[in-house]
Structures are given as C-alpha cells and as structure tokens.
Amino acid sequence: MIVAAAIASAAISIAGPAPATLHGDLDAAAAYWQQSTPVRCSTETAAFAKLPGLVLGEATIPDPAVSAPCTMTIERGLSARLRCLTVVHEYGHWLGFHHSKNKLSPMYPIIGAGAVVPECDRA
Ligand SMILES: [Zn+2]
Numbered sequence: 001m002i003v004a005a006a007i008a009s010a011a012i013s014i015a016g017p018a019p020a021t022l023h024g025d026l027d028a029a030a031a032y033w034q035q036s037t038p039v040r041c042s043t044e045t046a047a048f049a050k051l052p053g054l055v056l057g058e059a060t061i062p063d064p065a066v067s068a069p070c071t072m073t074i075e076r077g078l079s080a081r082l083r084c085l086t087v088v089h090e091y092g093h094w095l096g097f098h099h100s101k102n103k104l105s106p107m108y109p110i111i112g113a114g115a116v117v118p119e120c121d122r123a
Contacts, residue, residue, distance in 0.1 A: 025084045028119035029091035032106070056082070056111060059090035070094050084120035085111045 056078065060071040072090045074083060088106045100107040103114045 025087040025120075026091070028084050028117070028122070029088040032088050032117055032119045033091060033095055035091075035095060057086040057090045059093035061094060081120055082111065085115050085117055088117050088120065 054075070056075050058073045060073075072087070072094070074086055074090070078086065085106055089111055092107050097107050099109045102108060103112075104116045106115045106117050108115065
C-alpha cells in the first residue's frame with residue numbers, strides 16, 4: 001500500500017546542531033506523543049512553528065502518492081529546550097495533529113516558555 005510505503009520511508013533531515021542531541025529531542029518527542037515512529041504520512045499541510053519573524057521548524061508531510069519521506073527541518077541556534085519543543089511540535093504534525101489554541105500545548109502555533117513538555121525538561 002502506498003501509505004504504508006511512505007511510513008516505512010519516513011526519514012529525518014535536520015539542518016541543525018549535533019545529531020546526538022537531536023536524537024535526544026526525537027526520543028523526547030516520541031515519548032511525549034507515546035509513539036516510536038511517525039504513524040502516518042498524509043496530504044495534510046503541516047504549518048510552521050513561528051515566533052514573530054522566525055521559523056523554528058518545519059514538518060513536511062508529502063502526498064502519499066509520491067514516494068518521498070516525511071522530513072523535519074529545525075532552525076539552527078535554538079536553545080536546547082526550544083529546539084526540543086520545536087521537534088515535539090513538528091513531530092505532532094507528522095502524527096497528523098493540528099495547532100492547538102491551548103498555550104500549554106506544544107501544538108500551540110507559537111512555541112514559547114509556556115509549553116508543558118516534561119520530556120524536554122530532562123537534563
Ligand atoms: Zn505547527
């Protein structure tokens with residue numbers, strides 16, 4: 001099935017700091033969402049997480065008819081916590097979640113100090 005193939009090819013492309021640290025962020029995101037891998041790729045458009053004038057991250061979810069992987073791009077130079085929150089946010093888009101109006105949710109469109117993600121507060 002085409003969708004299954006897209007899931008199997010899910011990959012991560014991150015333009016950012018050290019891979020070891022980013023693996024930790026991805027582990028945190030998977031733990032937060034209680035997933036080990038993205039569960040689906042869909043045609044839905046993933047929005048950017050933005051601070052005013054700054055795109056922190058982008059989740060790309062390709063058309064299942066196209067055999068392209070899901071990708072994630074994270075801005076360089078973020079603090080460890082902000083980067084983790086951004087990965088959790090974009091991972092949420094991978095899973096098909098839309099933006100939340102709850103400022104405590106990592107799916108709030110503007111990621112900031114208010115988000116409650118204990119997985120990102122671990123040392
Ligand atoms: Zn978003």
